[in-house]
Amino acid sequence: MADQLYLENIDEFVTDQNKIVTYKWLSYTxxxxxxxxxxxxxxxxxxxxxxxxxxQLHVTYLVSGSLIQNGHSCHKVAVVREDxxxxxxxxxxxxxxxxxxxxxxxxxKDSGPLFNTDYDILKSNLQNCSKFSAIxxxxxxxxxxxxxxxxxxxxxxxxxxSSETPANNELTTxxxxxxxxxxxxxxxxxxxxxxxxxxxxxxxxxNKETKTETKEVTxxxxxxxxxxxxxxxxxNFFGKAAMNKLKVNLDSEQAVKEEKIVEQPPVSVTEPKxxxxxxxxxxxxxxxxxKMQQKEKKRGKRVELSDDETKETENMxxxxxxxxxxxxxxxxxxxxxxxxxxxxxxxxxxPPPSPPPEPVPKTEPEPPSVKSSSGEKRKRKRVLKSKTFxxxxxxxxxxxxxxxxxxxxSEEELKMKNSSIHRPSTMTVKKEPKEERKGxxxxxxxxxxxxxxxxxxxxxxxx
Amino acid sequence: MFSEQAAQRAHTLLSPPxxxxxxxxxxxxxxxTNSSQPFRLGERSFSRQYAHIYATRLLQMRPFLVSxxxxxxxxxxxxxxxxxLQPGEKCCVVGTLFKAMPLQPSxxxxxxxxxxxxxxxxxxxxxxxxxxxxxxxxxxxxxLEGDVDASRLVTGTVLAVLGSARDSGxxxxxxxxxxxxxxxxxxxxxxxxRFVLLVSGLxxxxxxxxxxxxxxxxxxxxxxxxxxxxxxxxxxxxxxVILAGNLLSHNTQSRDSIxxxxxxxxKTQAASVEAxxxxxxxxxxxxxxxxxxxxxGEFDPTxxxxxxxxxxxxxxxxxxAYSTLQLxxxxxxxxxxxxxxxxxxxxxxxDIFRYSSMEDHLEILEWTLRVRHISPTAPDTLGxxxxxxxxxxxxxxxxxxxxxxxxxEFGSKIFxxxxxxRVLLVAVPDFSTTQTACLxxxxxxxCQPISFSGFGAEDEDLGGLGLGP
Numbered sequence: 001m002a003d004q005l006y007l008e009n010i011d012e013f014v015t016d017q018n019k020i021v022t023y024k025w026l027s028y029t030x031x032x033x034x035x036x037x038x039x040x041x042x043x044x045x046x047x048x049x050x051x052x053x054x055x056q057l058h059v060t061y062l063v064s065g066s067l068i069q070n071g072h073s074c075h076k077v078a079v080v081r082e083d084x085x086x087x088x089x090x091x092x093x094x095x096x097x098x099x100x101x102x103x104x105x106x107x108x109k110d111s112g113p114l115f116n117t118d119y120d121i122l123k124s125n126l127q128n129c130s131k132f133s134a135i136x137x138x139x140x141x142x143x144x145x146x147x148x149x150x151x152x153x154x155x156x157x158x159x160x161x162s163s164e165t166p167a168n169n170e171l172t173t174x175x176x177x178x179x180x181x182x183x184x185x186x187x188x189x190x191x192x193x194x195x196x197x198x199x200x201x202x203x204x205x206x207n208k209e210t211k212t213e214t215k216e217v218t219x220x221x222x223x224x225x226x227x228x229x230x231x232x233x234x235x236n237f238f239g240k241a242a243m244n245k246l247k248v249n250l251d252s253e254q255a256v257k258e259e260k261i262v263e264q265p266p267v268s269v270t271e272p273k274x275x276x277x278x279x280x281x282x283x284x285x286x287x288x289x290x291k292m293q294q295k296e297k298k299r300g301k302r303v304e305l306s307d308d309e310t311k312e313t314e315n316m317x318x319x320x321x322x323x324x325x326x327x328x329x330x331x332x333x334x335x336x337x338x339x340x341x342x343x344x345x346x347x348x349x350x351p352p353p354s355p356p357p358e359p360v361p362k363t364e365p366e367p368p369s370v371k372s373s374s375g376e377k378r379k380r381k382r383v384l385k386s387k388t389f390x391x392x393x394x395x396x397x398x399x400x401x402x403x404x405x406x407x408x409x410s411e412e413e414l415k416m417k418n419s420s421i422h423r424p425s426t427m428t429v430k431k432e433p434k435e436e437r438k439g440x441x442x443x444x445x446x447x448x449x450x451x452x453x454x455x456x457x458x459x460x461x462x463x
Numbered sequence: 464m465f466s467e468q469a470a471q472r473a474h475t476l477l478s479p480p481x482x483x484x485x486x487x488x489x490x491x492x493x494x495x496t497n498s499s500q501p502f503r504l505g506e507r508s509f510s511r512q513y514a515h516i517y518a519t520r521l522l523q524m525r526p527f528l529v530s531x532x533x534x535x536x537x538x539x540x541x542x543x544x545x546x547x548l549q550p551g552e553k554c555c556v557v558g559t560l561f562k563a564m565p566l567q568p569s570x571x572x573x574x575x576x577x578x579x580x581x582x583x584x585x586x587x588x589x590x591x592x593x594x595x596x597x598x599x600x601x602x603x604x605x606x607l608e609g610d611v612d613a614s615r616l617v618t619g620t621v622l623a624v625l626g627s628a629r630d631s632g633x634x635x636x637x638x639x640x641x642x643x644x645x646x647x648x649x650x651x652x653x654x655x656x657r658f659v660l661l662v663s664g665l666x667x668x669x670x671x672x673x674x675x676x677x678x679x680x681x682x683x684x685x686x687x688x689x690x691x692x693x694x695x696x697x698x699x700x701x702x703x704v705i706l707a708g709n710l711l712s713h714n715t716q717s718r719d720s721i722x723x724x725x726x727x728x729x730k731t732q733a734a735s736v737e738a739x740x741x742x743x744x745x746x747x748x749x750x751x752x753x754x755x756x757x758x759x760g761e762f763d764p765t766x767x768x769x770x771x772x773x774x775x776x777x778x779x780x781x782x783x784a785y786s787t788l789q790l791x792x793x794x795x796x797x798x799x800x801x802x803x804x805x806x807x808x809x810x811x812x813x814d815i816f817r818y819s820s821m822e823d824h825l826e827i828l829e830w831t832l833r834v835r836h837i838s839p840t841a842p843d844t845l846g847x848x849x850x851x852x853x854x855x856x857x858x859x860x861x862x863x864x865x866x867x868x869x870x871x872e873f874g875s876k877i878f879x880x881x882x883x884x885r886v887l888l889v890a891v892p893d894f895s896t897t898q899t900a901c902l903x904x905x906x907x908x909x910c911q912p913i914s915f916s917g918f919g920a921e922d923e924d925l926g927g928l929g930l931g932p
Contacts, residue, residue: 039480066466075466075913096469097691099476111917115676130751134695135687137489142784
């Protein structure tokens with residue numbers, strides 16, 4: 001019989017698994033109203049005691065009522081052991097409610113374990129904590145994500161940035177750096193695994209990304225409870241690699257200010273993008289993965305959280321990239337490895353040394369601006385060089401020009417340097433404003449690289 | 464009361480399960496206005512001196528005191544300024560009180576090398592029989608003697624004294640009076656019972672696990688998970704929860720990491736981080752079910768000076784998703800269903816406790832109401848923002864419910880004013896030690912304490928439940 005199922009369930013929990021079954025725990029586990037859970041527990045106790053009078057069952061009750069104390073009537077709510085139940089009941093002037101609080105096999109010395117049980121089950125059900133409760137509040141509606149202001153998100157993202165950056169100083173290719181998991185908001189354990197593997201994946205699929213983008217847009221509008229669920233479904237469908245992009249795009253769709261750049265198609269890494277304030281992009285990149293992490297958890301705060309998540313993946317996937325290519329967007333990261341723009345997304349650091357050199361030759365035919373930007377982001381130094389060339393009158397002209405020099409010791413650097421030198425002088429004019437912008441980025445790129453020895457020949461850098 | 468109403472429904476839970484379980488709708492908010500605007504600070508500049516706040520306080524309070532003086536001592540009494548005093552002439556003077564206390568901690572004396580003093584250990588009270596009272600007005604000050612009890616009064620109180628000046632340069636007081644209660648608008652009558660739950664001193668992050676179960680029980684009662692149908696129905700009539708400060712425990716404020724070497728503290732996190740996370744979860748549970756107002760307190764991560772600004776929403780990413788969560792200032796003033804609430808997290812009352820002989824926090828609360836100032840000791844011994852235009856701590860209107868948080872024990876009293884004002888004074892106890900909260904019935908303006916308890920190994924005689932003989 002269906003209604004006997006719960007009896008078996010409770011029996012299993014209490015006797016076989018030796019759990020402490022509180023009414024709240026049962027309510028969440030079986031998905032029933034709290035009052036029904038309390039009645040179920042009572043029914044179980046009664047039946048078990050009737051069948052087997054030697055049953056090793058310890059029951060705690062909740063008693064509440066009023067009591068005259070110090071001249072005023074005090075309402076008392078107490079969790080008591082079964083043996084004290086009658087005594088407490090007799091002391092109360094008016095008994096408002098008595099019900100079973102929990103059943104367990106072993107005698108409890110104090111109420112600590114009861115709290116722990118309730119706390120654990122609550123943690124895994126934070127989003128629908130009042131689903132089975134007896135009171136529903138019409139006013140308590142989670143805020144829609146679009147209502148939250150972008151400045152608020154930015155503020156939070158900034159806070160996340162500051163907490164993220166120290167955490168991500170060391171390269172992590174296989175998971176979160178520990179401090180990130182200590183975010184104020186927690187993650188359900190099921191999602192942690194997904195995040196852990198996200199960092200390692202580098203394969204991108206632009207087609208899938210665009211598809212999921214549209215899908216995610218529709219998902220965005222759905223109310224809180226559904227989104228993570230759908231996210232999970234999506235993840236199962238697409239696999240972990242695409243989850244990164246999924247989240248990245250989801251967040252990029254939602255974010256207002258920072259993600260404007262992200263929404264542009266990945267391939268068009270053009271000057272206008274580069275012209276955008278680098279600082280903003282930097283922070284946006286930083287913001288995304290961190291927010292991404294919490295996205296799965298908090299439906300209501302999906303925007304900020306999702307932004308953090310993207311940032312989290314960003315950081316994990318290409319922490320080095322962030323420093324090197326601050327203006328490349330998250331969407332760029334999803335670009336197919338062999339696409340031109342993806343050069344920027346690839347990291348030149350030791351762990352994957354081979355892929356970076358390969359895309360480099362491909363990027364050479366790219367518009368110089370792209371090349372210059374990508375080349376320049378990689379450990380750039382602004383060096384005052386004198387350039388000698390023949391001008392229109394046939395005179396040999398020597399010009400002192402600030403040129404960005406990559407100082408990595410890998411091949412592409414040579415190529416990049418060669419290409420940069422071969423660049424016609426007319427490009428210098430255009431380059432100047434870009435280089436000005438690249439200045440701060442270069443500084444940080446150099447700083448980031450300088451702390452890390454890329455290879456044994458890192459000491460002997462070409463100036 | 465809550466209990467009686469809760470007991471009216473039949474007990475249904477000690478029975479086999481039934482499929483139709485009642486769900487109650489939370490009473491909708493019929494009217495709510497937050498009138499804490501005077502306590503919100505915009506751009507803050509600390510370059511001003513504190514003399515201005517005293518000047519504006521006296522300026523604002525003077526008319527109230529003059530009218531009270533005339534009521535009390537007859538219309539013919541002469542109200543004079545100190546500069547106009549003639550020796551031997553009986554008159555009334557209005558001014559701010561200053562109490563010179565030798566035991567008052569003075570940082571200048573502490574660091575002064577010529578005295579060579581060791582830092583004074585903190586005491587619970589700094590009063591001394593040798594304390595002297597001085598009355599100051601806009602221009603002058605004069606020592607007070609006579610029928611005025613220095614031990615009960617504190618610095619910053621504005622009052623009117625009746626007496627005469629002596630040749631010795633002191634003023635002999637025959638009688639004194641305070642500004643008494645401000646005018647009060649009557650509250651509109653309510654047709655159903657509505658409750659507001661006042662809690663303070665949750666003390667999260669304190670390390671002691673006993674109060675955690677109590678906190679969880681509190682949340683469960685309010686959200687309707689605990690209790691029988693009757694109790695859940697009554698809990699659905701709780702229209703608002705006000706958390707009056709000290710959500711974090713005093714222990715989260717420890718700054719040991721500053722004294723330790725960097726290599727020892729590299730991976731440690733401030734205790735408040737974990738505590739705020741727990742608080743966020745609790746607030747999420749509450750705000751999913753009931754409108755909540757969160758006031759900061761002495762140990763909460765916000766500014767130290769009064770008025771404390773609301774906690775930042777970024778700390779509560781889970782809970783701020785709900786619009787029912789409201790982060791408010793300390794002191795907090797609002798009109799809930801037509802009933803005016805005004806309260807603080809208790810710093811004002813505990814500061815007066817330290818500098819006067821009054822023992823009962825409820826008594827001090829009543830005294831501040833009669834003096835018509837929320838915290839007269841600010842800015843002298845209690846940190847305060849240097850206001851200069853107005854003093855926002857003066858009662859312009861008398862509230863219906865006046866509470867202060869973090870008192871050592873529960874207290875509640877109805878106080879009647881001279882113009883038929885009726886105020887419910889509530890001293891909300893510290894939850895982490897007493898496991899008690901307060902339920903205010905808005906219809907009858909009565910307050911019932913509600914306490915929670917678990918059981919422990921030592922509770923053999925129900926002592927822990929407070930039900931012992």
